[in-house]
Amino acid sequence: MKHAIEVENLGKQYRIAEHKEGTLRGTLRNFSPIGRKKKKAFWALQDVRFHVKEGEVLGIIGPNGSGKSTLLKLLSKITVPTTGKIRIKGRVNTLLEVGTGFHPELTGHENIFLNGSILGMTRQEIRSKYDEIVSFAEVEKFLDTPVKHYSSGMYVRLAFSVAAHLNPDILIVDEVLSVGDADFRKKSLLKMERDIRQGRTVLFVSHQMETIERLCDRVMLLREGKIQHIGGAAEVTELYLESVYRQQTDAFSEPEFRKGSGQYRFRSLVLLDKNDQVTSIMNAGDQATFRVTIEGRGKDIDGANVHLLIKSNAEQVVLACVSRMQIDPHQQFNTNTVFECRFDRLPLNAGPYHVELVGYDNHGVADQVTGALDFKVQPGLYYSLGNLPMHTFHVLSDYRWKIR
């Protein structure tokens, strides 16, 4: 075998079935010719072929739902492909999240061994790396404390630290470098870079183009389950960013066909992280700013009240941010005005969301943009134990439980 990873004609089909699937009744019915219902099939990944050389770092980028996670799941044996073949040379470790299998009742010490074993390390390996793991995570004093008493910061530091000390031939990583506080992120990124320089083969999914460009030799751009482009890091990330901006402006184009009086129009909406970088992916509990630009008809805007409606995938409004609650809507606004809506801690559960903008003036609706922005929230440290409720509960809130 010439390469570290060889992928031929890879495809993964999922069936979106009616709920009967997976019950005895459903199976019995499938045997009978009358009861059989058609299942909708869709290809999460199709016709994917590529190879990764030994010691190469391949970045994987693409919009949400383009098949990045599916590809990683196939490469790491979590699920099997529907078509095609993967050949991998050497030992693989996958890191789709940190702290997989951590048990809150167990101590830090016990969880290092448990999590290490789940990640595929032997006890001897864990023991030999133990001191490094502990000092990297900075939790020396709390090794005998159950991790449920850890602060959220300590928890992810420990979880990441175990994962960061894996020593495989091939490492498959999904956006896990964005955990912890800023200092820790920098430290993890440095450690990752050092490992990569040692000639390890790495497959790396990220939404942070900056990181991708710095770490990767080549980058693959996925779109709708297919490889759109594969090539040099700078070239492909540029291609991707271009398409992202194009898509963003699409929603705001042709204002004359939109609803409303047009006394003012929405020009753009972007989501910014805490460093004021444009992003489409956030962690629950991160600082997030929605920046809305409106434009009048060449003169001052006579009254403006912006509704920023965050909707779930099911088109249900989960959060309504109404500017009138904090900014007097009846005043005169500059013809180009930027509204910013900031969350110190984004109160959204993990999942995909999109934003609808509705603008009112003193008379009624001035403008409305339905698909103004898509973004995705990843699990984050909203609550102190690091867990999040079921994904159907979209909104998180600053309540405090206690036992009296």
Place this chain on the structure above:
Amino acid sequence: MSRTRITVITPKGLSLRAYLRDIRDYYQLLWAFTYRNLRSRYAQTAIGIAWAVINPLLTLIILGFVFGKIAKMDTLGYDPFLFTVVGLSAWTYFSTVVTWAGQSVVNAQSMIQKIYFPRILLPVSVSIAGLLDLLITLMILLVVFLFHQQVPSSNITYFPLFLIMAVLLGSISGIWVSALGIRYRDFHHLIPFILRIGLYASPVAYALQSVDPEYWIFFLINPITGVLEGFRWCFFGGVFPITAISISLIWIVLLLIGGLFYFNHSEKTMADII
């Protein structure tokens, strides 16, 4: 690493050989899961591990009393209480393992979607963790024997063999139940029902010999019968229950081979279905 391993992933999933190789590579994870099971079960309780003693003790006393002293079934002249309690120790282990193992895979769903490991380790670790309870139960049994001023028969030296048989049967049943439970959620309702009936339909509180031979067939096709009879032979002696034990062994071999194939087969899509 002496020789670089090549992994081939195709729609067919892993070959049984590759699967067995993975199980061998991950055997340390089996201990990690077993430890996790045990620790999490008794963590945070005020008296911790003492529950592992109290729980079987109370169960044995109550059920032993009901079956042994009130119902008074035919126990071949042995002390009915002791007779029942020995049967119950094996039965309780088996039913606990089947119940927990059935949920083990479903409970680990977040893990299963994020990382690969041979999933079969989940139900197997449950049956090994259950061994602790069984061993504690056996200690209690010995105390109960002494309390009744009796000693187990000399066959007790063979007991470890039947212990292995019990663990094997527990593991294998756990493997089947957890794999079926993923595919068909109905099994989560069916299992408690089967276990409840099994307590009466298996020779737990009565002796197989006391049943009309006409009905033996129903007991002999029950894989747990051999284990129950074997346990009792160790404690009370008597005729070696060769038929029941051979049939149990045949069951174990068949279910083990079938279970490996079936589990490996269903493991392919486990992360998608869960």
